[in-house]
Amino acid sequence: MRKLGLALLVLALAGGSTLGLAACGSSSGGKEGGTLTGSYASFPEYLDPALAYSTESWTAIYDTYLPLLTYAHASGAAGSKVIPGLAVGLPKISNGGKTYTLTLRKGLKYSDGTPVKASDFPASVERMLALESGGSSFYTSIVGAEKFAETKQGNVSGIKADDKTGKIVVDLTAPRGTFSNELAMPFVALLPKGTPVKNLTADPPPATGPYEIVKSEPGRAWSYERNPQWTNANGKLMPEIPGGHVNKIELKVVGNDSTQVSEVERGKTDWMQTAISADLYPKVKEKYEGTQFRVEPTVSTYYFWMNTTKPPFDDLKVRQAVNYAVNPAALERIYAGTLSALHQVLPPGMPGHKPFDLYPHDMAKAKKMIAEADPSDRDITVWTDNESPNNEAGEYYQGVLQELGFNAKFKEINAENYAPLVGNESTPDLDTGWFDWFEDYPHPNDFFQLQLSGESIQPTSNYNLARIDDPTLNKKITELNEQPLGPQQEAGYAELDREYMEQAPWAPYGTLTTSTFVSSAIDLDKVIYNPTFGNDLTSFQLK
């Protein structure tokens, strides 16, 4: 009995002393080293770069698995710039936009010491395709990729890699202006040839970036240490990519966001990845803005879509009336300050965004237009997912439609199942509903191609929820993507944005803001929030 008591005491003391050490370490000013602790609301869906497809996952692997190209480690617009990653420079584009030529840097090593080879690139693409990754669709325009994805035999014939010279040539079936962005997505980060073709979230493969994942327990926690090969080799070869300040990063899952906030407040964790809920947001913002808290823009558009193929929304006048009736100011309040009003397709932060508002809120005008259009079919269904405050936005929208004289039914669907359900043409009563879109990469094509081009309408996994199919506009989308993004293209996309809003297939209402919230031990000014990848783990520095 006494022995047990003693053991307990010793354990308690040991626990206390580690806490004490951590506290001591964090009190000295701007230093290198130390441990960053942080929390996520849930475990990232994947830590395997071939499969990871969410901001949460990308934050976790941004500094671990590097593709041939990557994004500048910076906040805001500067962070949307594609820079060379494992490749020497940006790709040379030839053959009318169909051939991309890159060269692998010499002397790169994986964290386990294996040298990085040019042929690892086609192997990684093939692994990603064989895993049926959610990212596959970005690469099916590579010659031979579609066939490989189907048969899983042989090679993707459109990629040629020479291990001696490091030269990598990629042939596309059609010009694709977004392809440089796609080469910078983690889906095609390089992994050693022979990496098992299965989800490696629990057993992460070797890294090329400044940090390697040393422990992963799906559902609860994972941690990083410095990649030993970064200081030896990779870091010197890629000076644009920062090496990071802390030596270790320990991230864990804390399901309850109030707990996440209070742990950061008390300094028990240094950072929370999750956006703070509307309940706590005003308080945290008031107390910590400027010292530990910062509002960050996201590149996203929140909107209500209207099915343009079915009455009553096949009538342009009805759609425009809805645009006048929806009041972004009300929605700003429903999102409790985490949304800023937007009434167009392209959000701020996306190249080509030029602010305009064709339909300033005017309920009287909306009602008048509905009276003029006098739609015969007034029984409609409003769809939304069940995540607060999106479901509240949907309930608000239902109220607006009822005020306009529609008999609007309300359907709230489990968030996981929402996109497949509304994207399936066999689902009945797809009239109108809520949706949001976050950029895959900072290229305006990402907002138009899938959501507004008639060519993207498909029976399942459809994201053109308005089902708008305007041949002139379809053609513009295709033509704009035949060239890499330049000032001329950006102007073209801005014009396209206005042309679509004239057709009013959507009633957009806002763009989301999120936040960086760190403990007092972290230097907030140095923390980067990249628009595509979120908080940059290399930028955290203990004071």
Place this chain on the structure above:
Amino acid sequence: MAPESIAATGLAGAGPWRLGLRRLRSNRVALASLGLFALIVVFVLAAPLWADHVAETGPNKTHTLQKIEVDGEKRDVVNPEGKPIGPVWLGAGGKFFLGADSRLGRDEMVRLMYGGRTSLFIGIVSGLLTTALATLLALLSGYFRGWTDTVISRAMDVIWAFPVLLFAIALGLVLAVGGLQIGPLHLSGGSIWIPILIIGVVMVPYMARPIRGEVLSLREKEFVESAIAQGAGTVRIMFSEILPNLISTIIVFFTLNIAANMLLESALSFLGVGVQAPNASWGTMIATGNNLISSAPLLTIIPGTMILLTVLSLNVFGDGLRDALDPKSKVRFEAHSGLSAPEGSETIGGLTP
């Protein structure tokens, strides 16, 4: 034939009922809880009156950007930071008596009344369903015994073996998306009948088992044997000989079952698989309130307290009813949020083929 046999056993008929009523009348605690329950019923039934004449708004009407005049001072229903107004009592002439429910700025009091209607309706109707199904299955099982009993008992075992909440959530998720098609009858995903059906079915084994035990013992009684000997039909024996002797037990179970069902409904609605938005129930109101528990805890406390009071009144009244009608009863059914089994001895009876 039947009346004589019942009178002969002395288990039912006017005498015992009158006795039971007298006992109940002297149980002040039970009467008080019946009174409380009646008050709650009146409260929820008054919903349209309050909504139309006092609050002048509907349960699902949003007021996000509106301002109201409280004691001559203009105030936001939802302030720019997204915080809904707290209780203003009679400051705005009864409007927003308990404040607004969420950032949608709906009238909490109106929703509480309409939500209570939904919760009580689900509790009572699913209670009827459970009671009817359980009684029927128990009668069949206990009367025919043999393989009928085996089949029914095994089916009950299966439902029982499911972690109840898990099963109800799974069903709720599935049905909330797609609705349900039973023959010509179609229930759409948002229909209130879906939680009613789920709860009604899931709770059946908890009631069927103890009743079956009683049927088994009644089956052995002389008056049943003599009715069979005199050639009375099966249906007639079940419904006019055995059933009347179960009535007091069933009434007690029904009362307690409503309480249990209301708890299950609140859990399902809290998890988003019960009553579907924008309609209110006390469970969905807790869920909405819980999103703002740090800045407006009353929005969680109020609907939860309503559930507590209702379930409490039903449980206490049910206990009193049992003491009055069925004082010697060995079988019990406890309101238990569906997490647990009824009393042990009966469990054994139920599981043994």
Place this chain on the structure above:
Amino acid sequence: MARFVVRRLIGMVAVLFAVSVLTFLVFNVIPNSDPAQRMAGRAAKPELIATINEEWGFEDPLPQQYLTMMGKVFSGDLVSYKGRENVEERIVEGIPATVSLCLGAAVIWLFFGILFGYLSAVRAGGLLDRGLTVLAVTGISMPVFWLAAIFLNYLTYKTEIFPSGEYVEFTTDPLEWANHLILPWITLAILYVGFYSRVLRSSMLDVMNEDYVRTARAKGLSERRVMSRHVMRNSLIPIVTLFGLDFGALLGGAILIEAIFSLNGVGQYAYESLQSLDLPPIMAIVLYGAFFVVLLNTLVDIAYAYLDPRIRLGTSAQ
């Protein structure tokens, strides 16, 4: 006896089989929730969905899909649709938290349930009995998740008296382990304390009126001896039975409590999988939970049959 045990074990397997079939069917009727579409990510072309369907066998006939899945359950190769992780590993990792939660809560509820039930019964009708009855019925009448949310708000966030949920391994720090579990234990136990004290009270009152107790009293045995020897011993039988069943059901996952306190046990895994309509973990957890329910049911049955030969004989006569 052996025959009885074998019969019960066969019954157990049959029930588990039916449970698995039912779970499988429920999740296969969700309209338009094709897991292949969810895996394929946005922008998925029909060809990709077709490949996934083929690879994962989503378009096989249902019986075959069922068999494949059950095969994987037993070989430990079950992989979830979301996150494609090994389901059994996740469940095994969650067990310490779930067991800690259930064991601790069980100790509390048994202790207080028996204490309150006993006090109520010996002081039946008195002020103490009434007070305890009010507490017990209130405990039974509360939505657990509501109580948990309110506790969390006032005792953790507002006053920081208790740390918030979040399981700490016993081996890492036993004090923190207990500290982090106190609130979930209490919340979970309150419901059962009310229930058990009510059951014990009524069963004690029944036993106290039995002839043999009166005889014992008449023989002049001390009240204390009557209580401990005769009344308590017999009144505890239903409690033991109930405990077996409740504890079995609880091990299947105290879903709401785990989710609200984010304890990261089996119950929370179940909750998350339900939210993402992820059939493989749900199937495994349902089976795992049902296994405990049925197992403890069976054990209770066998114990009874051992104690009371009539049940055994009744069975073999049929």
